[in-house]
Amino acid sequence: MHSDVVASRSAEHRDSREPRSGGPQLDSVSLAIIEQLQEDGRRPYAAIGKAVGLSEAAVRQRVQKLLDQGVMQIVAVTDPLTVGFRRQAMVGVHVEGDVESVADALTAMSECEYVVMTAGSFDLMVEIVCEDDDHLLEVINRRIRALPGVRSTESFVYLKLKKQTYMWGTR
Amino acid sequence: MHSDVVASRSAEHRDSREPRSGGPQLDSVSLAIIEQLQEDGRRPYAAIGKAVGLSEAAVRQRVQKLLDQGVMQIVAVTDPLTVGFRRQAMVGVHVEGDVESVADALTAMSECEYVVMTAGSFDLMVEIVCEDDDHLLEVINRRIRALPGVRSTESFVYLKLKKQTYMWGTR
């Protein structure tokens, strides 16, 4: 019974990967629980309960619900460079026509780790994670620029990742 | 079996919070462990061990080391909009002089969630997470632009976050 994650997947077909914008309102207790797990994703439920004033079982139920609803995920995050992805880039995209459909196409590409619709001189910004220069070139020039609706792109190749945190709410 | 542990010689202890670029080489077993934890950050060590062919204690030691070295962190990640941060933006920064010192100053700001040095028309790209428009304005116009070395900035306010994954290596 290790993978209790499987259970939640079948219940609702909503893809938990896809962040929605107007999610359910969270009360201050759930917020406090999230803060605890942002500090340490493996913190025991009992310790969290002590911090937020709830029983261990209550914390467990709330965490499970937050995971099922896709409000948060508990995962390992790494510096991609240390795990073998040597080229990363932020790509700004100019779109003509339907921005959302282009965004969906980019979302479907596994090399696109981060896709966001923006206001400003770009319509979309996309973070790309690749293994090497050839891979990066292929993704940007052959795949992204080939998408219908993409007028032009501008690339910003990563030289050095300086900061990467997940501490919203703990300040 | 687990023969090729060519990795991790000199145990140079660096600042664990600051992601470095050329971190220690990871062998395939550590990579497999990370993949497991990218799927579920709370997966038990025994289950991971079964998946990668190691004992529970060995997995535990390796995970602890990866955390200590700052190669990965296990955290809860959320869609900021659902936890009360209503304004986000990517900011491109043009720098004159020492880019690294500007990057350090940005890294020190709690509203900057992501800081990366880039090649391209921007020297730095920064992701900002704020509570509202006033807060965003204050950060960009009063704090970032006031930094010595910052020549100009260009902002891309987030309209909709379409994708946010942490599944490098699992594709």
Next chain:
DNA sequence: CTGAAGCCTGCGGATTTCGCAGAAGTGGGG
């Protein structure tokens, strides 16, 4: 009033985590 739904608590058993001691492999000096 009554039933359903949502959330919390307490509790016991199964599971996991934790610390430690020992074995096994590696890489120099002497």
Next chain:
DNA sequence: CCCCACTTCTGCGAAATCCGCAGGCTTCAG
């Protein structure tokens, strides 16, 4: 070649944690 220092893996109890379940409390609608 032997020995030592260092690293990493394994095995194993003891302690802590996780998990499912039954029950209590409150809210809300009929």
